[in-house]
Amino acid sequence: MPDPDLRRELRALPETDPAIDRLVEQIIGRVADKWTMLLIEILTEHDCCRFGELARLCPGISQKMLTQTLRALECDGLVTRTVYPVVPPRVEYRLTDLGLGLAKAFCGVWLWAEANRERIEAARAAYAAGRDPVTPPGS
Amino acid sequence: MPDPDLRRELRALPETDPAIDRLVEQIIGRVADKWTMLLIEILTEHDCCRFGELARLCPGISQKMLTQTLRALECDGLVTRTVYPVVPPRVEYRLTDLGLGLAKAFCGVWLWAEANRERIEAARAAYAAGRDPVTPPGS
């Protein structure tokens, strides 16, 4: 039986105007994205990055998604984009305070995932083992 | 200029075995999903729900995504699925302690989104209104 105190604590949260909720959900949906999270983490560690640096630090991201994700972050006020009018072009990205606040908020989830990784893996193994969609051979 | 103390605090986090990181990222990716978050929130408030209840409490979700998301949650050990052998069928879903822990971890993001909603909306408005495509010279 799940801990009733924790549950009560969660329910006591400042819930919540339904109209506001929709907006908050939208923000969550925009921010709870693979590349967004990785870029925020990278920018937390390297407080100032050029476009190419980010591409190198974020293995596997395509240039399209990098641009797209950075634009969204800039639009939401989570990163600043500074263009230096030189040639060749130099553009620097940096987390704002707002972005840094999000990074901190997401730490909780990150830490939870790390702390409970083994339990989750165990649960998955049990789940996979527990279902026999087909009769095992050897009858 | 972003707060340097907060930045240092974030960098001091227990980072991080690269192999583990991949797994953690995978967990994040699985869990940082629209329907997953909504269902966890609903199950935090209603500690026990039937399938149809969840469908009603989660407006807009299709039955396919509801089933799929619940299966994933069950697989990861975040919810329990209890089948009562009666007719018509009765199936109940309930958060586990693990799931409750995730709900708590995500609260930080939720609260951040609520607390900074206005700043984000303002940033978006500013972004839409006028971007200085180039650094403003002395014009």
Place this chain on the structure above:
DNA sequence: CAGAATCCCGTTGGATACTG
């Protein structure tokens, strides 16, 4: 160097119909 534009394919996810 930092992107914009184009093409294209795989996955996601909704709608619908059927079943135990």
Place this chain on the structure above:
DNA sequence: CAGTATCCAACGGGATTCTG
């Protein structure tokens, strides 16, 4: 009631090419 199965449209996102 609580699903499974099938079809299909939309979108995400990778690879490539072009530009200031």
